[in-house]
Amino acid sequence: MSAKPVLDKVRDVVNEVDFNRFRFWFQLVAFVLFVYGGYLAIDLGSKLPFFSCGYNREGRAGVCYLLPLQHQLGRPLAMLFSMASLAILTGFLTFVLWFIVLNKGWCGFVCPLGTLQDWISALRRRMGIRFSNYTQGQFAQLTKIKFVLLALMILIPLGVGGGIFSRDMSPPFCLICPARMILPMFTGDFSQFTVDFSSKTAIFMTALGISITALFLVGSFVKKRFFCFFCPMSALHYLISKPALLKLKKDGSKCTRCGDCYAVCDMEIKEIADDVKTTDIMTDDCTLCLKCVASCPESGALKATFAGIPIFVSTEAGFIKRMNKGCQHGK
Template identity: 85%
Template sequence: MTPGKPRLQALRNAVNQVDFNRFRFWFQLVGFVLFVYGGYLAVDLGTRLPFFSCGYNQEGRAGVCFLLPLQHQLGRPWPMLFSAASIAILTGFVIFALWFIVLNKGWCGFVCPLGTIQDWITALRRRLGIRYSSYSRGQFEQLTRIKYILLLLMILIPLGVGGGIFSHDMSPPFCLICPARMILPMFTGDFSQFSIDFSSKTALAMTALGMAVTALFLVGSFVKKRFFCFLCPMSALHYLISKPALLKLKKNGDKCTRCGDCYTVCDMGIRAIADDIETKDIMTDDCTLCLKCVASCPEPGALKATFAGISIFESTETGFIKRCQKGIGLEQPKH
């Protein structure tokens, strides 16, 4: 055995037995501070980020969500849109894809400020001792479709604005109703987005709808874990281009006992994570790659996260026992 192998194995064991909830909490907190307040330190990571670093948080943002410039570009007059200017749209999409390909939907589970806020709301509800609601199978299937409908509308409405079919007051349509527009600037002391624009009927309708969606976000997140993630068009766009991403969630069905622990901890209520023993790449369109399923699995190697094909975090019995604080005083299995 080469000298480096014991060290590598020791590192893998340490990672697989990490206090995952604490690790994820601090990762999310650092991401939140960076992307909500990084602008004050002159951090600028561009305008093609694959998560909600909201452009309306003008002073604090460390970058801008890709959906905002995409909608503005799609809203150009059609002759301009289908000219050389379309290269800017393609270039922007390529930059967005390069960002996305690194963490896949892990951007949702570990970095997105709006996702982090939902997790904080869940933690508050838990501290108050209020039980959250679960989804029926029918509700789950209906919710999963909404984000694709919103993604389609987010593309068609700006195109209609550029073609003169819709009013310019409807653009950018998703950003006008996205709760990030009001909630994230609030953390930097900017409450100006909590207002209704009476300049036109269209502006009135869009900003009022934005207020309603923000209220739905807050109430929904308190009632159901990661409620807004089911509705998120960014999540839909993620899944459509997820195949070449480097971070993957893998399952070995031969090692799965279908105990259901992974489904129990899944914030999105994805039953396939427990029931599907055939699919190797087990990430679904609603998955946020939070990896809580891997951390909660007691079967060695049944679930794992890989990066560029290399296992970086996988389920182990010792990790499960340590994280769940079970089996204290028992002899640890030898590997």
């Protein structure tokens, strides 16, 4: 018995998997791990490339890198430019190492806030309410926001360290991040749902944070993956995504541009359907959820590769199987 037919069989099973179900369970496990893992004394460090929120003190199994990053950048300038800042560099490298493994797959499969948005979407779907879309013009404008937020997220802590801004503005992104309020809730901590009246800056920042959380709840109800569009982590990911191991590849010659991938894309990325030249098709908005691969009827047109090895490839058989399932149950 040669290993080849076995391998082919495994490949077929993977490619024809009921992808949505697989992803649902994967996300659920990841959510439980990162929101409740702390109770099992799991601690994966503080350089995680997704929103495993540090404010969820009890349950977190690791901490989102943006929290320590902002704090490190917020050191007094004298200290920032000293040897002590080597820690910033090593911290960043650790973050990059984490990131490289799954690329933006952290967003699509692991990020608790992303999972939460998918669940809110599922709720809407079950209620039979249609989702909203951006127009192309809105998309082109909104997609820049995450880079602006990333820049602010770096500049404001520097300003805090330099004494320009109040310490009540630190860490700026965490203060406006919905994950800070929502994830601790899952371990019974509602203390983030307060307005801090201790100073004017604190009032502003906490009120802004609450407003954005409220927007998040409304937004993710009508728009799939509403927040990911504005996520500075996503922007940071994109900037360092070149050496990542998990990749989304497209073979333009096999693409019929039918737009099936675009139709299922939570992030409304048009390139996935229309671009037949780029092989590395992951864009800045992509969450690498791989739904596009699962919904592509052209064998080999889209695939996810890990370190160059295809691990999930679009196949006709897989498409038909998933499609039939959709027709019968409809999720």
